[in-house]
Amino acid sequence: MPKIIELDVLDIRFPTSRELDGSDAMNPDPDYSAAYVVLRTDEGPEGHGLAFTIGRGNDVQAAAIRALAPHLVGKDVPEDAKALAELYFELIGDSQIRWLGPEKGVAHMAIGAVVNAAWDLAARRAGLPVWRFLARMTPEEVVSLVDFRYLSDALTPDEALGILRAAEHGKAERADTVAREGYPAYTTSPGWLGYSDEKLATLARQAVADGFDMIKLKVGGSLDDDVRRMKLAREVVGDDVRVAVDANQRWDVGTAVRWMRELAPYDPYWIEEPTSPDDVLAHRAIADALAPIRVATGEHVQNRVVFKQLLQAGAIDVLQLDACRVAGVNENIAILLLARKFDIPVCPHAGGVGLCELVRHLSFFDYVAVSGEVGDRVIEWVDHLHEHFLDPAVVERGRYLAPARPGFSAQLKDETLADYVYPGGPVWTVLEERG
Amino acid sequence: MPKIIELDVLDIRFPTSRELDGSDAMNPDPDYSAAYVVLRTDEGPEGHGLAFTIGRGNDVQAAAIRALAPHLVGKDVPEDAKALAELYFELIGDSQIRWLGPEKGVAHMAIGAVVNAAWDLAARRAGLPVWRFLARMTPEEVVSLVDFRYLSDALTPDEALGILRAAEHGKAERADTVAREGYPAYTTSPGWLGYSDEKLATLARQAVADGFDMIKLKVGGSLDDDVRRMKLAREVVGDDVRVAVDANQRWDVGTAVRWMRELAPYDPYWIEEPTSPDDVLAHRAIADALAPIRVATGEHVQNRVVFKQLLQAGAIDVLQLDACRVAGVNENIAILLLARKFDIPVCPHAGGVGLCELVRHLSFFDYVAVSGEVGDRVIEWVDHLHEHFLDPAVVERGRYLAPARPGFSAQLKDETLADYVYPGGPVWTVLEERG
Numbered sequence: 001m002p003k004i005i006e007l008d009v010l011d012i013r014f015p016t017s018r019e020l021d022g023s024d025a026m027n028p029d030p031d032y033s034a035a036y037v038v039l040r041t042d043e044g045p046e047g048h049g050l051a052f053t054i055g056r057g058n059d060v061q062a063a064a065i066r067a068l069a070p071h072l073v074g075k076d077v078p079e080d081a082k083a084l085a086e087l088y089f090e091l092i093g094d095s096q097i098r099w100l101g102p103e104k105g106v107a108h109m110a111i112g113a114v115v116n117a118a119w120d121l122a123a124r125r126a127g128l129p130v131w132r133f134l135a136r137m138t139p140e141e142v143v144s145l146v147d148f149r150y151l152s153d154a155l156t157p158d159e160a161l162g163i164l165r166a167a168e169h170g171k172a173e174r175a176d177t178v179a180r181e182g183y184p185a186y187t188t189s190p191g192w193l194g195y196s197d198e199k200l201a202t203l204a205r206q207a208v209a210d211g212f213d214m215i216k217l218k219v220g221g222s223l224d225d226d227v228r229r230m231k232l233a234r235e236v237v238g239d240d241v242r243v244a245v246d247a248n249q250r251w252d253v254g255t256a257v258r259w260m261r262e263l264a265p266y267d268p269y270w271i272e273e274p275t276s277p278d279d280v281l282a283h284r285a286i287a288d289a290l291a292p293i294r295v296a297t298g299e300h301v302q303n304r305v306v307f308k309q310l311l312q313a314g315a316i317d318v319l320q321l322d323a324c325r326v327a328g329v330n331e332n333i334a335i336l337l338l339a340r341k342f343d344i345p346v347c348p349h350a351g352g353v354g355l356c357e358l359v360r361h362l363s364f365f366d367y368v369a370v371s372g373e374v375g376d377r378v379i380e381w382v383d384h385l386h387e388h389f390l391d392p393a394v395v396e397r398g399r400y401l402a403p404a405r406p407g408f409s410a411q412l413k414d415e416t417l418a419d420y421v422y423p424g425g426p427v428w429t430v431l432e433e434r435g
Numbered sequence: 436m437p438k439i440i441e442l443d444v445l446d447i448r449f450p451t452s453r454e455l456d457g458s459d460a461m462n463p464d465p466d467y468s469a470a471y472v473v474l475r476t477d478e479g480p481e482g483h484g485l486a487f488t489i490g491r492g493n494d495v496q497a498a499a500i501r502a503l504a505p506h507l508v509g510k511d512v513p514e515d516a517k518a519l520a521e522l523y524f525e526l527i528g529d530s531q532i533r534w535l536g537p538e539k540g541v542a543h544m545a546i547g548a549v550v551n552a553a554w555d556l557a558a559r560r561a562g563l564p565v566w567r568f569l570a571r572m573t574p575e576e577v578v579s580l581v582d583f584r585y586l587s588d589a590l591t592p593d594e595a596l597g598i599l600r601a602a603e604h605g606k607a608e609r610a611d612t613v614a615r616e617g618y619p620a621y622t623t624s625p626g627w628l629g630y631s632d633e634k635l636a637t638l639a640r641q642a643v644a645d646g647f648d649m650i651k652l653k654v655g656g657s658l659d660d661d662v663r664r665m666k667l668a669r670e671v672v673g674d675d676v677r678v679a680v681d682a683n684q685r686w687d688v689g690t691a692v693r694w695m696r697e698l699a700p701y702d703p704y705w706i707e708e709p710t711s712p713d714d715v716l717a718h719r720a721i722a723d724a725l726a727p728i729r730v731a732t733g734e735h736v737q738n739r740v741v742f743k744q745l746l747q748a749g750a751i752d753v754l755q756l757d758a759c760r761v762a763g764v765n766e767n768i769a770i771l772l773l774a775r776k777f778d779i780p781v782c783p784h785a786g787g788v789g790l791c792e793l794v795r796h797l798s799f800f801d802y803v804a805v806s807g808e809v810g811d812r813v814i815e816w817v818d819h820l821h822e823h824f825l826d827p828a829v830v831e832r833g834r835y836l837a838p839a840r841p842g843f844s845a846q847l848k849d850e851t852l853a854d855y856v857y858p859g860g861p862v863w864t865v866l867e868e869r870g
Contacts, residue, residue, distance in 0.1 A: 027530045056502060056531035057542060063498045064541065067491060095462045096491035102684070102712070102735060105540020106499065107492060150711040153688040153720065249537070253588040276585040277537070278740040280715060281747055285588065300537060305713040312716055 002043035002077045004121075007069040007114075009062045010036040012412065013055060013422040014353065014385060015431055022054070022351070022384075023194035025220030026248040030054035032385060033422070034353040035061035035110075036412060039117050041077050047121025048411040051109040052324050052352040058422065064110035067097065072114065078122045081141035087118055088330040092147060104302035108327055115328025116358065120408035130329070130408045131364035135175055139164035142369070146334045150305045154312055160337045167372045174368045182399035183363055184374065185381040186214035186244070188351060190233070193218040197232055204236045211397035214242035214269065214378060219259070220250035227262055234266040246272035249300070253282045257289045270294035270318055277301050283315035294318050299325060299349035304334040311342040320380075322349045323358035332362050336370045345375055351382030356393035357409040360400045388416040437478035437512045439556075442504040442549075444497045445471040447847065448490060448857040449788065449820060450866055457489070457786070457819075458629035460655030461683040465489035467820060468857070469788040470496035470545075471847065474552045476512050482556025483846040486544040487759050487787040493857065499545035502532065507549065513557045516576035522553055523765040527582060539737035543762055550763025551793065555843035565764070565843045566799035570610055574599030577804070581769045585740045589747055595772045602807045609803045617834035618798055619809065620816040621649035621679070623786060625668070628653040632667055639671045646832035649677035649704065649813060654694070655685035662697055669701040677704035684708045684735070688717045692724045705729035705753055712736050718750035729753050734760060734784035739769040746777040755815075757784045758793035767797050771805045780810055786817030791828035792844040795835045823851040 016022050017029040035058055039047035051061050071091055078084050091111045092103065100107035123133040134142070143160050187210075190203035200217070207215050217233055219226040226245075233243050245268045251259060256274035271293055275282045277300035287295040298320030301307055310316045319339045321332055339346045348363055350356040356379075363379050371377075379400055386392035391409040394401045403409050419427050451457050452464040470493055474482035486496050506526055513519050526546045527538065535542035558568040569577070578595050622645075625638035635652075642650050652668055654661040661680075668678050680703045686694060691709035706728055710717045712735035722730040733755030736742055745751045754774045756767055774781045783798055785791040791814075798814050806812075814835055821827035826844040829836045838844050854862050 027534065030531065030534075054531050054534045056529065057499070057535045060495065060499045060502050060541065061535065064492070064495045067495050094491065096465065096489050099462065099465075099489045100492045100496065100541050100544075101539075104536075104713070104737060105542060106495065106535050107541055109535075150687055150714060150717070153717060252585055276740045278539070278738065279585060279744065281744045282585070282588060302539060303713065305711045309714065309716045 002041050004039050004072050004075050004077060005042050006040040007066070007072050008038040008040060009065045010417055011058050011062045011422045012036050012353075012417065012420050013058055013428070014420055015427065016384070017055070023192050024218040024246065024248040025193060025250045027054060032353050033058040034412070035065055035113060036417070037065050037113050037117050039072060039121055041121070044077070045121060045124035045407070047117040047124070049113040049115070049117030049120060049408070050324065050354050050410055051113040052355055061106055061109060064106045065113050068110055068114050077125065078118050079125055080122070081137050081144055084118060084122060084330070085144045088115055088145065088327065089147065091115065092327055103305070103327070108303065109325060112324050112326055112328040112331070115330060116323065116408055116410065119329045120410055124407040127406050129361060129403045129405060131361040131368070131403065132175070134329070134365045135171065135368045139168065142333060145330045146337065147330070151308055151334065151338070154308045155338055155341050159341060163337055163340050163370065167369050170372065171368055174372065178364055178367050179402040182396070182401045183360065183367065184378045185212065185395045185398055185400050186216060186242070186378045187212050187381045187383070188216040188246075189383050190215050191217035193221050197229065200229060201232055201236050204233050208237050208241055213240070213398060214244065216244040216246055216272070216380070218248065219245045219263070220247035223259055223262060226259070230263050230266040230268065239267070242269035243267070244269040244272060244296070247274050249273045249276055251275050253285045256286045260290050260293060264293065268293055270296040272296040272320065273300070278306065280306065280309045280313050280315050283310060284313045287315055287317065296320050296347065298322060301325070303327070304331050304338065307335050308338055311338055311344060316344065319344050319346050320349045321346055321359070321362065323355055323362060329362070336362065336366050340371050345377045346371070347378050348380060350380040353385055354389065354410050356381060356386065357389050357391065360393055360403060361408060364402060388412050437476050439474050439507050439510050439512060440477050441475040442501070442507050443473040443475060444500045445852055446493050446497045446857045447471050447788075447852065447855050448493055448863070449855055450862065451819075452490070458627050459653040459681065459683040460628060460685045462489060467788050468493040469847070470500055470548060471852070472500050472548050472552050474507060474556055476556070479512070480556060480559035480842070482552040482559070484548040484550070484552030484555060484843070485759065485789050485845055486548040487790060496541055496544060499541045500548050503545055503549050512560065513553050514560055515557070516572050516579055519553060519557060519765070520579045523550055523580065523762065524582065526550065527762055538740070538762070543738065544760060547759050547761055547763040547766070550765060551758065551843055551845065554764045555845055559842040562841050564796060564838045564840060566796040566803070566838065567610070569764070569800045570606065570803045574603065577768060580765045581772065582765070586743055586769065586773070589743045590773055590776050594776060598772055598775050598805065602804050605807065606803055609807065613799055613802050614837040617831070617836045618795065618802065619813045620647065620830045620833055620835050621651060621677070621813045622647050622816045622818070623651045623681075624818050625650050626652035626681075628656050632664065635664060636667055636671050639668050643672050643676055648675070648833060649679065651679040651681055651707070651815070653683065654680045654698070655682035658694055658697060661694070665698050665701045665703070678702070679704040679707060679731070681707035682709050684711055686710050688720045691721045695725050695728060699728065703728055705731040707731040707755065708735070713741065715741065715744045715748050715750050718745060719748045722750055722752065731755055731782065733757060736760070738762070739766055739773065742770050743773055746773055746779060751779065754779050754781045755784045756781055756794070756797065758790055758797060764797070771797065771801050775806050780812045781806070782813050783815060785815040788820055789824065789845050791816060791821065792824050792826065795828055795838060796843060799837060823847050
């Protein structure tokens, strides 16, 4: 049996703050970064994974991943659901590491990076992209991947099994369909807060020409600016294109309601992250006040327990899971099952570093084996940094193409790893010299 | 103006897992640890703070504290509410660090350690213990320390000001009273899960003889064992001593309710951490099902936003803040104010490394300047590791004595720092040699 012989971690950072790509009301100057992990083996493929951060602290995130090495190095390469379940339960069950969360923040994202790297490794060995590797598993195997602790008041293992069994019918056909037709995307590229009105209008127009029927704007900096930008976007894209807005947690309940009422005349499709991602009750209050405007959140929702409550409370209309915020594929399967149980569409968060690459596997799997439908589901698309990936996400005519290469698509090119490693890589030493 | 010239961080670990002190249903083998920070200055006293962890990952916690150095080194030593507010808002407002939470887990505890060290420094310069330094501030100054973002649907700055102004009356008298009479404590020392029945009975008997009128047992491992231990404890201490139980997050809603109904005949005073600290709705369901048994939580509650919801939902009867889990004194003041608003008693979590030393300052301040009453409030007491502190917590006849030395009492002795530093300290190299 091949073994994992090394867990290697790199601090990779891209100097994105220079261009204001990714700027929003809470994050004015992100340097998109990845705490990047490679599971090296004594035979066959490696496994690659990452945690996405926005600059400072990426070294701390890397240290947290490194601290998990004893759970992996010297162990058999995981090949199947059983091994991938065991690894996940071992990692979230390390009580000393758990104390650092529990199941949230730096320590939890570190588990996510490692779990996803293990899935990458297992899928590569199987010669399949992760979404097909997952879709091939039986309902019983999929259920075995999930930790139901803290979920049973909303979803039992039996109910999960029922959901998955119901989706067995038509699975092969749906896999063919999604491989052929892709999966709907929306684009955030026009809407960064640091962009001029002219750039916003140009990019919004371009998005529609490129085939997108939904775009997203960042809001929450200045109400006057937001009204002007929303009006402009609506004029440019017309009435048939959905325009979502995203406040990146800037508001409390009262501000969210007041602010969104000013934007309501321009028909915002959803308000994303109106307030703290920890605040189930505030999301519920905002959703009640703003209906029929949808409330969305998830990129910063720390774990399945908070998602469960958002669903139980009727606090969200759209669930935006993130491939790297929670404990990897295993926990995201729990979240997909919860969303299905409560009949709330999953529209994943993406962008960042590698999030588009990874998360499409989860949406493809959701369609094939969990929800069984696309409906109004849509994956976020941000068109930057893809050139650094070996198996980049590709969007054509507003749809994500199906990933076809074996694995989880997280692998960065060797030259990217060499150039952008922080602080010693040439990209950073040159910036340092320029001052 | 004196400056902070260095932020020094040490990885300090105590090999407590050898004795099963601190063992509970979720944490069978903790090595009580501190990521320990010293703010060195060019003139006058240093500031000391810490984050408490239970072993592995303490190096990650230390790295997270180190990442905050640019916010402190080279800055003026904070002397007053204004400077301590500015530092707190700067730290929680660092958007790149915030991404790692937001406001939770490793990155947030790091802010807590540094904020508390800054309070230690400021109070030492003022020549006062932190509780007196705080109690001397005006209501306006105290309000300025708090971040009301995400709180305003439950507590506005004006309401907070009203609470503090109402408590101005009798402040000096209460400070005298608590300095003279101390503050009620309860003891967890008899109840660790790894202890034999005989040891439990001996320690429970001793606790009553020592003047405690409340003890706590760890539960959640085995129902049969818990029933036997609870029965034994009740027999030993009699009907007039409160016996609380603590499940350390082991259960889901159904299990918590079933399990506690078996213990109910022995009159448990509260059930602590019945389930995930993230699960507001589950705590509410458990509280509804188990009343009049009180539900308590807080040592793992990540921030003020989750405490706010626990209070809004009527999910807890006892609020157990922790000195080091959230972002230090500033965020704990927000939590004290929220608890007052909702009229829920604060009974702090303590134990660990230094938590008794630190948290007593917060309860003393609460009594003097916020809640204005003791009522059934009580601070946890665990009698271990105090010998390592320069200004150790002291409990006599079941009451915490008032800390009198200037500062926040977090400072470890120099010989402790030398002996227990991990992995190079002699305590650890000797254990390593023994294998």
